[in-house]
Amino acid sequence: MIRFRPEDGCLDLPQTLDCGQAFRWRPVLLPDGREAWRGIAFGHALTVWQEENEFCFDCTEEEFHTVWYDYFDFGTDYSALRTQLSALHPVLKEACSYAPGIRILRQEPWEALCSFIISQNNNIVRIKGIADRLCSLSGHPILCGDETLYAFPTPESLDTYTVETLSPLRAGFRAKYLLDAASRVSHGQLDLDALKAVPTEEARERLMTVRGVGPKVADCVLLYGLHRTDCFPLDVWMKRAVRLMPELTPEDLGESAGIAQQYLFHYVRMHPELFK
Helix, strand or coil, rough: EEEEEECCCCCCCHHHHCCCCCCCCCEECCCCCCCCEEEEEEEEEEEEECCCCCCCCCCCCCCEHHHHHHHHCCCCCHHHHHHHHHHCCCHHHHHHCCCCCCCCCCCCCHHHHHHHHHHCCCCCCHHEEEEEEHHHCCCCCEEEEEEEEEEHHHHHHHCCCCCCCHHHHCCCCCHHHHHHHHHHHCHHHHHHHHHCCCCCCHHHHHCCCCCCCCCCHEEEHHHHHHHHCCCCCCCHHHHHHHHHCCCCCCHHHHHHHHHHHHHHHHHHCCCCCHHH
């Protein structure tokens, strides 16, 4: 087990893991009754919990530094980013203050692509259910504590399925989009790693060659899977949120636009009364 305290003092596990950016984390109770979160990323399972000002990661020191330190973006000072964003507009200040423990997770690009394909016209509970069924169907098992979790399936594994054999997912129209993504990635038509080195607009256009991937899904993949924090995904909630700040455009937020988006998204989703 590794104990760690972020240098910027910023991490709230529920705010970060259940704010709509990732879908494979869930709360669990440890044998001694403590609350924890359990999930899986990059083929590694993790149970993590907080004890006072420290966070306990149930993993080796090597795994923490090679997987989880970057995954939780501990190298970025979110306290400084919140201060900068809060100075831009009162609504942004309120959003940053409402959930100051949010960090942008650096997720695996392939998983992010599939997760946000699944997210189309969907709610978070159903997204999580479909993602879990997909992993149980095609991912390899990994023991975590007293239970078995499943890694996210590879593009090559998913490419062996058909719309009919994916029917247990209950993914509806999204199944054919998942299969198109798997085919393009596994056959080299879409190189997700190569997107890290090209301009944002070009990366967005390449992602949109996947069937069913529009600007919003592409920007989610860029933000959450490739950490392109200049991207500002616009869904129904965010289109409402920007109306609260008519003086600002996403472009005005610069390289921190995606981080501002996550604070705003969580804030407005938890405060629907703002739009009555």
